[in-house]
Amino acid sequence: MGAMLAGLISRLKTFWPMLVGIACARTALVVACYGSYTATDDGIFTDGAMLITCLIFAVSLLVLARTNRVLSDTAVQWMLVGSTVLAAAATAALALLDSTDPTLTGVAFALSVVSTLALSLCMFYWLRCLRGTDEVTAALFVFCAFIVSVAIVYPLGYLPPLVQNIIGTALVLAQLALVGPASLRDGLAASRAHRRARTFFTFARSHIQDGRFLVACAAGMGLLSFVDGFLRGYPDGLPIAFTAPTRLAYALSAIAVCALLAFLVVRRRERVMTVGIFVAMQVLAAGALVLFGAFPFHWEIGAVLVNTLNIVICAYCWYVIIAFTSFGRRDPYFYAMGGWVICFGARSVARMLLLGVYPLTGNDLLINSVLGALILLSAQVVLVQFLLAEHREGTTAAEKRDAQVEAELQQAEEQVARTQQALAEAEAALGAITRDAAEHEAARVAKAVAAVQEAAFEAVAAAQAQRCVRCTEGCSPEHPLPQNLRAAGGATAATSSHTGDSPSAGAPAAAKPIGMSPLTGSARATSSEAPAAPMISESLHERVRAMGEQFLLTDREVDVLTFYALGYTQKKVAEELSITPATAHSHIKRIYGKCGLHSRQEILEYLANYGS
Known part of the structure; x- marks a missing residue:
């Protein structure tokens, strides 16, 4: 009302x-x-x-x-x-x-x-x-x-x-x-619509x-x-x-x-x-x-x-x-x-x-x-x-x-036809996208596999270099290699002789005296119970030194980089250089910053490719 x-x-x-x-x-x-x-x-x-x-x-x-x-x-x-x-x-x-x-x-x-x-x-x-x-x-x-x-x-x-x-x-x-x-x-009054009645x-x-x-x-x-x-x-x-x-x-x-x-x-x-x-x-x-x-x-x-x-x-x-x-x-x-x-x-x-x-x-x-x-x-x-x-x-x-x-029925039929056509086009587009994605994923996987293989190769090369460093134990009369490692040592020596890492062809690699810095040769105070410092091949030594000169690394940072490249942990590096782990961590962080690298793997890759 x-x-x-x-x-x-x-x-x-x-x-x-x-x-x-x-x-x-x-x-x-x-x-x-x-x-x-x-x-x-x-x-x-x-x-x-x-x-x-x-x-x-x-x-x-x-x-x-x-x-x-x-x-x-x-x-x-x-x-x-x-x-x-x-x-x-x-x-x-x-x-x-x-x-x-x-x-x-x-x-x-x-x-x-x-x-x-x-x-x-x-x-x-x-x-x-x-x-x-x-x-x-x-x-x-x-x-x-x-x-x-x-x-x-x-x-x-x-x-x-x-x-x-x-x-x-x-x-x-x-x-x-x-x-x-x-x-x-x-x-x-004309604004009022007429009513259907x-x-x-x-x-x-x-x-x-x-x-x-x-x-x-x-x-x-x-x-x-x-x-x-x-x-x-x-x-x-x-x-x-x-x-x-x-x-x-x-x-x-x-x-x-x-x-x-x-x-x-x-x-x-x-x-x-x-x-x-x-x-x-x-x-x-x-x-x-x-x-x-x-x-x-x-x-x-x-x-x-x-x-x-x-x-x-x-x-x-x-x-x-x-x-x-x-x-x-x-x-x-x-x-x-x-x-x-x-x-x-x-x-x-x-x-x-x-x-x-x-x-x-x-x-x-x-x-x-x-x-x-x-x-x-x-x-x-x-x-x-x-x-x-x-x-x-x-x-x-x-x-x-x-x-x-x-x-309305005709429009609905036309809409259904348009919908079916759109579905067909969507299926075709989805198939094309799927194929492109599969190809892209296959390429990515292949690239990842290649990267893994390369990393594995570099890791093997680094391990081989580490063994070359430690092989002095087998070459020394006081520390003969076990029987099962002599063949590997011989192979390493042969490899060194072929690559020119040794001072003279066909001779065993010369080792630096125990207790000296691996790069500088300076004397290091060690107790009789301390383990002997590892020895580095001349090739790796040259590459680390060249890398230090290139990126303006200090002597201590070069020493840290050397052990870090050999696969030592930060704690092990600190023990070898008689510094605290925190100091070793600081050196490694500064090395990353100066070199523009971000991981051990990138350091190894850089050393492996350096001069090649």
Whole structure:
């Protein structure tokens, strides 16, 4: 309920200038030409003036039917200004005219025609401002406009005619003050999307070019308006005067019916403005006939429902004009004049016909029978047409859904095909990537194997060099090699003799005295229990020395590098050089830093490749 109230307030804020403007125009017309509805229409003076106005609109329609030209906003506003000034002048003249003078009847009729024509054009302008709106806003607008108008007309009916016409003139001129606010809001209501439902707007949007639909709508509205014209002058065509209770009853009845229909529309009742409103109009017409028959000497009782029926017909006419204005290709004034001719023209023709026919027949039963037949016929024409339109709309919607489903299936099949193709391409790409990765991995493994083999070779070379250093034990008579190592020692000696590591070819490698530094030959204090220092081949000695000169190593760093290259651990190096392990670690770290190497293996590789 809160959401519905919020939507109602939002719409009223959007179209209130148009609502006040059309309520002023309609109220001024009722005051000037219809006597504030103190009685039903006054025959020639009211419906006669409307009939001439509709004839003018019919001729204009024949002229405009040959063109699709649309009036500009500037032209429409100037037309409103001219119509307002003309209507105000005619209403003021009617206020000053002596209605009791029979010689001025023709002048009063002419002024009534001018006022009716000008105020009709003013109402066209306010209906035009609602073009493009949704069905709920349009229905709410027309019903609220009639509620406001009826609420103003009712108290005005108790004022003197002169005062009524003065107020009517002021209401006409008040429209000019509403043009600015209305132009600022023009098009705001169009932002609300149309809802897919079984409403008149739905049918108008889909069938506005369907001739059968248009003819059925025109015939249904025309027949009910024809019945309304007969009932407003029932039974002899003369106006029916209201009493105070019936005037109040008419005002309350009209407001209640409009409020109920507006409430149902806001509650999203889909068929309110198609089947529902026609049922309401036929119930009002049939109820008026029943009351006329039940109270044959109190026609004003039945006239209460007749005037209420007239309000509902007018409201529905405005609603249909807004619908066709929203979806049609022609100028909004074209559809407004068409609605006026069908609705009010048929009502005026019936009223004029009743004035001529009843004096010839004087048969109330015949009139009742004709009106009942017309009510039934209008119901059949309109309701059947709306049912057919709804069926066609449902069929069209089903066809669209089937087409959409088929299109979605086709898109799904295309998507599956694209997915399969993408999978095939992904599989091919994955196979290629796998092959490339396998080849790359094989190359990497081969390179790693080669590196391992090279490292192994270098390690063997280093071990062989170490054995050459230690082989002095076998060469010395005091330390003969064991039997199982003499062959290896001999091979080492032979290798040394071939590589030029020994001082003389074919001779055993000369060993430095035990207790001397392996590179510098300096004396080293050793106890009798200390192990003998290993001896280094001349080739390794030269390479370590050259490496020390190249990287600016100190003598101590050269000594550390020598033992480190032989595979000694840092602790063993410290023992051999009689230094602490921490000092040995510091020397090794500085060696790495100066040489730009990072491991023992890199030192061995560098020594193995140095000078080769």
